[in-house]
Amino acid sequence: MNSENGAIRCNDAYIHGIVEAISGVFTGTVNAQAGLFTNINILSGNIAGFSISGNDFVNNATNASIRFKLTGNSFLQINNPSYSGLIDVRNDNGIAIRAQAYGSNSAGLSVIAQAGSPTSTKAIESTGSC
Secondary structure, rough: OOEEEEEEEOOOOOOOOOOOOOOOOOOOOOOOOOOOOOOOOOOEEEOEEEEOOOEEEEOOOOOOOOOEEEEOOOOEEEEOOOOOOEEEEEEEOOOOOOOOOOOOOOOOOOOOOOOOOOOOOOOOOOOOOO
């Protein structure tokens, strides 16, 4: 190990305890059991089975899902196998879905349902009191 002007240079070092640095550059793989990161940019890789592809999170598995559980019975879920919809939204004490559109040639909601038989295909199926 050599030290010059406050810099430590070493090969194959084993450090037990805390390492604190203002900045650093790593080449190769960094392995950690846990961590807290602020202002991180991830350009490629994987997060929980989803790959990062450009500006997209991609997972082609049929059982992949994204779930946001807020409080009580408020949630947003995409492809949760426990529910029948591809997207399930529930908010017991507020608006579950709010769509707004401003300006010319805009639409707050557009629904298309044209496959299947005319008696079983529905653009909107509704249950509840008005």
